[in-house]
Amino acid sequence: MWTGTYTPDGGGRAEGIGALRADGNGRLEWLGTAVDAQSPSFVAVHPTLPVVYAVAEQQKLVQAYRRAGEFALEPLGAPQPAGEAACHVASDPQGRFITAACWGDGQVILYELDSDGVPARRYPAPPSVDPHASLSPGEPRQSRAHASLMMQDGRVMTTDLGHDTLRIWTYEAGTGLVADHEVVLPFGSGPRHLVQHPGGNVFVVSEYSVEVFVVRLEAGTFELVFRGPATAGGALEGDSAAEICLGADGRFAYTGVRGSNRISVLEVGSDGSGLLPLKDIDSGGDWPRHHLVRGPWLHVAHERSDNVATFALDPGTGLPGPVLHDAAAPSPTALVPAD
Template sequence: MTRFWLGGYGPDMEGDAEGIGFLAVDDGRGPSTLAHRGTAAPVASPSWLAQHPRLDVVYAALEGAGAVQAFARSGEATLRPLGPSLTAGDSVCHLAVSPDGRMLIASCYGDGQVIRYGIAEDGGLVPAAPDRAAVLRAALFGQEGADAEQGASAASDPHPVPAGEEPRVSHAHSAIFLPDGRIATTDLGFDLVRIWRSRPTGLALDHEVVLPRGTGPRHMVHHPSGHLHVVTEYSCEVFTLASARDGRWAPVSATTVSQLAEVGTDFPAELAVSKDGRTLYTALRGSNTISALRVTGAGEAVEPYALADSGVDWPRHHLVHEGVLLVAGQRSGTVSAIDLDERTGAPREVRHTTTAPAPTMILPVR
């Protein structure tokens, strides 16, 4: 049985999920048997999930509660809390685990914080020391190289605020660990990609990559070529970043996710890469479509080449799994399975759709 943990929104986030869900496909019978098989762990709005690289431990961002929590596998389709939940920032919406399994990075949409947690040998989360709690919640800085005990957020918008407009708000949205050990995070509110170094005392800002005002960088993938592809929620683009010899990242190209995308109506969500690295997939909430983009050259640019129906309403997350694209439809309360062309990677027809409570994220079970 091919299995997945399913993140979702519960009543505190206007959804009907009762906790981390369990999704499965019967082996040998294909995606047509994909079905939601119940709740693996009761918890409020686990909107994003992340897997420990070695242990049967899953981390959940409890978005409505502003907390994070670890869960250990306790059965074929169940998880148990591995310690109590820990306070995060406002509307924590994304988690990333380091390749060595020693730290967790939480991105908080509501207040812009990026918070680092330690991970114990058993996979449990290590809370900040009590005397550092206030610093964790309120560390504000904008200077390169500044340290923050465990959590950090930017103090200022790099773009001038037009006369008569209200100041914008920082919205951290995702994180990814880079091969050199640094951490890249997006700030959707300030149109930034930040590069951090992890130090014994916490996170230190290495440098910032400023994208055009109003783009809204949301999620990222690190491509096998070494480039970083970033999808923007507001401008419907994919920016490709490259690292120079001095270690500083900078944009090298930008591409509209689809010629049919409508800015202000479509809002790209997840960005996923095919196993062979030749194709990127993003979902457009609004038109409820999936756009495929071909990676060109040495990975330094992408171009849209196919658009297909997602089979769901408000496709918040998707992943490529064994030649199929699985898509979580938050508003429709469904998960779809879309066939991918074996030769081109283009999304084809929706093979199957199953009901699921307000799904927001799909995570393969180890």
């Protein structure tokens, strides 16, 4: 498993992309720094080639790396320019391109890949327009793209945390991302990360309002069908939501909340159109930036306490038990399976 991190230029203590190994009992072992890099806060893996992509958030770059041994990486090709505070990178399941979302200026950039997985051409997407502009006249809000989701139908959905909008794009070779349509979320919600349920609905967690939203596909267009709390106990002062992921069978979703440092378990409605909070648990560290479910285990990366906490999930209730294992890892900001 690769870890995105913050290095000193981003206020962290890491040296680059990290590597963890899981044993058969879900316990993680810190293997060390796979490659020196400047604040690679999010990483992605090519679907077929031994290539890893990372943003350099403070440097406004995206870089490809080639695997060079069991857990080592080496730079592949030249770094590619990105936008301000490039904070997320995602890989096309067919290996045609990667996308980078830039929190600082709202850019979404597509990079077409050559046969070796190296970014060869760069296509910035059209700039966004704030659909809520009339609610804050004279105070324009900055677009803040935060994540990209490669969807089941081949389109790409991106979050705009600054403009409270989900944008859906189609990919055209030689052109990049072409705007398809958008879904406007409530003013001030701040959609951050998202995941697609096997049934096709997309679940979104909002950073500012600490809520979850469900958008459903109808005749080629997504529409908002659900809005609810992201936690069982409600948002507390200073909270901000970070990540949402699904359990292995899609019956439960898991949200992470920084500040009060909680992981919340939500039950997915029978038709995938609603999320019911069941229980909040202590995340096992400080500032749960990212988490994922891998088999029967939930791994939670804590940016400020330099650890990844592992929980065993009850197969019936979806609830985590006590912390099973705690692995030291410097300033982890993302957990991405290497294979």
